[in-house]
Amino acid sequence: MKIILLGAPGSGKGTQAENLMRDYGCPQISTGVLLRKAVAEKTEIGKKVEEIMARGDLVSDEIVLDLIQKSLEQIDDQIGFLLDGYPRNINQAKSLNLVLESIDRPLEHTVLIDVDAEILIKRLSGRRTCSSTGKTLNIYFSPKKEIDDCIASGGKLIQRDDDNIESISKRIEVYGEQTEPMIEFYRESGILQVVNGEGSIEEVYKRLLSKIN
Numbered sequence: 001m002k003i004i005l006l007g008a009p010g011s012g013k014g015t016q017a018e019n020l021m022r023d024y025g026c027p028q029i030s031t032g033v034l035l036r037k038a039v040a041e042k043t044e045i046g047k048k049v050e051e052i053m054a055r056g057d058l059v060s061d062e063i064v065l066d067l068i069q070k071s072l073e074q075i076d077d078q079i080g081f082l083l084d085g086y087p088r089n090i091n092q093a094k095s096l097n098l099v100l101e102s103i104d105r106p107l108e109h110t111v112l113i114d115v116d117a118e119i120l121i122k123r124l125s126g127r128r129t130c131s132s133t134g135k136t137l138n139i140y141f142s143p144k145k146e147i148d149d150c151i152a153s154g155g156k157l158i159q160r161d162d163d164n165i166e167s168i169s170k171r172i173e174v175y176g177e178q179t180e181p182m183i184e185f186y187r188e189s190g191i192l193q194v195v196n197g198e199g200s201i202e203e204v205y206k207r208l209l210s211k212i213n
């Protein structure tokens with residue numbers, strides 16, 4: 001499968017990407033994950049992007065294009081790929097088209113996971129990662145038992161650097177200014193599929209599967 005997952009910050013792209021990877025075996029390429037790794041490892045790129053990411057702005061198109069090209073090169077032609085967090089503006093979408101044309105791997109699905117802005121803010125501001133299991137939790141939505149289990153196992157609830165309210169507002173603003181016009185570009189070209197992203201992870205996944213199968 002060759003698929004792009006589009007959606008606002010907090011729309012659940014990463015979560016649904018994990019489901020697709022599990023069931024279809026196609027590797028996820030997430031620019032957010034790759035960039036956070038570069039920051040954690042303090043690479044040259046990591047040092048350049050740390051501050052930009054923490055305040056919720058987009059890093060430069062050149063940096064993310066380079067990451068995407070290198071990741072695509074490493075992936076076997078047969079298994080496909082799943083892009084999450086890329087492209088995020090019209091320029092990136094055009095570059096991606098050129099890259100995919102040059103390696104002769106046309107996209108099969110471009111899916112938008114659609115979620116109301118109020119829900120996004122709660123999902124992002126409440127998001128935590130358990131330091132002992134790596135599991136993503138939410139202080140507003142996760143069952144109390146899951147949060148207690150994390151703490152009981154010696155874990156801490158870690159918040160992403162850009163999940164504070166200022167950066168969340170900025171990320172949603174950038175999404176409206178740069179990503180939504182790109183989504184229109186896909187919609188006009190007739191290839192956009194839209195999935196309602198509200199409800200449980202399983203419900204959203206079922207809707208997603210019904211679109212792509």
Ligand code: ADP
Binds near residue numbers: 008053
């Ligand atoms: P989210 O979509 O939840 O905000 P991501 O993990 O996808 O989170 O991205 C986190 C941050 O990484 C973004 O706010 C941005 O700074 C940077 N980033 C990720 N993907 C891109 C991209 N395609 N272009 C520019 N910046 C990106």
